[in-house]
Amino acid sequence: MEIIDVAERLEKIIAVYFNGYNYVVDGVELSREDSKIIAFSLIHAYQLTERINSKNLRKQ
8 A cells, every 4th residue: 555545545544633533443433522533633644654755755
C-alpha cells in the first residue's frame, strides 16, 4: 500500500467525525469525546503521511 492510499483512507475516516458522526468499532459506538480523541490522532497520522510523501517527492 502506498502512502497516498493511506492518506486517502485517513481522510475518509477523519471525515466521519467532522460530519458529526461517532466512530463505531466492532459494533460499539464510541462517545463523542472518544471519537474526538481518535479524530485528532488520525489527523496527526495524516500529517505525518503528508510529510513523508512530500519528502519522498523532493528526493525524486
